[in-house]
Amino acid sequence: MSPSPSLVGCRYALLPGDPGRVARLLDHLEGAVVIQPAPPFVEAMGYLDGTPVVVAATGMGGPSVAVIVNRLAERGVDTFLRVGGAGPVAPDVAASEIIVASGAVRHEGASAHAAPPAWPAVADPAVVDAILTAASAEGRSVRCGVLHTKDSFFGEVDPASSPIEDELRSAWRSWQRLGVLASEMEASVLFCLSSRHGWRAGAVIKVNAIGDHDGAAWTDDEDLCRLAVGGMAELIKADRG
């Protein structure tokens, strides 16, 4: 992929995992232009009050998100907001809840290439606070807390089938007792890369119905996309001072 001149001057990125969410995020931006229309790595751009924002699908998992954000950073992007889905970890988290990440458990491989193991995968406070401000402005109740980032989706949803079943279940109980809210596959890698390179990153996710948790499966991510774009708008406003 050659550098796209159309990203010049663009420092903000919205990062859905699913390429299908790119178009739904674009609906909330002005002057949308699709840069790379072919899945999986759909990329587009639009404007928030005159400020350019790129929307790029990361695909699933740490390795994929690392490639995508590094390519965006090469083209000048330094502020990233992941907009994704996650499964519940805390027993009192319900499907369709929206969670703003304060940080993430590094239960994956890719972040080790960015930071030593003792480093916390942490969201940038300015990004966190911007999303919380946007949520508050639209009267939306959200939680803010720690996500769990893993490499193996089926280790989460079907640990019984795993040769390391006991280890997976034991770790899962630890995450629950530490107050971890939900589990996904990208946040800790995005956060550690951002610490390493001096970028800012955050994540806002909507909880899927996985396992025996209450609540129906959702297919509508309109509220998630609206909040993510609203949070980005708040951040741009704060950056302008």
Add this chain to the structure above:
Amino acid sequence: MAELYHLGIPTSAVPRFAVLLDPLLPSDPVVTAIKGKPLASRREYVSHSGGWNGHEVLVITVGIGAPPLAIAVEELTRSGIRAFVLLGTGAFNDDVRSPWLLPHGAARSDGTSAQYAPLQFPALPDPVLRARLASATGGAASYGVVETVDVLEGCPMSPGLAAARDLRCAALFVAAAARGVHAAALLVDPNGDEAVDGVVRHQVVGDMAVAAYRSLTSIEIGESRAHD
């Protein structure tokens, strides 16, 4: 009367909010701000209680390093404290320009936090308390990740990655997560511009204390998981 084993505080006297005080900082301005009365003095723990804006608050010096801090957090959490602000010291990097550092995360190069959680778990302050504390400092603090170590004389983990090094934050944040209570920290450098001959000026510590009390008493307190 039942007393906390290491802290010597009567269990009946433990409120919901606590300031954990680095013994390198002068305690007078912190205690005076809440018109504090002596509560107990045992081992390295010196405790006072007082009031802020109608709320009862505890101030306790926490000794050196994470191990005695964790003991204090455990005994206080089991007796009713639901939110902690650590007023601490750190060795700041030269590029920290603000008088105070407000850690939004801590690298876990300490031993204590590992006895609570696997290393993959991030040591983070409570996001709401962290944001309230930032507001209460009126812009005098900048955010940064601090590396918590057990020996300050050792080599930094990864040069330039952390904004400062300290002896407590990671253990505080992880222990608080394990117990389901709120915690945040505000650090000052005793070798920086806020100090004279290694002693942080009383006015500075008093201002830090006010920020701590304001933020602590402004949050909604959740239920702890102390008895999971």
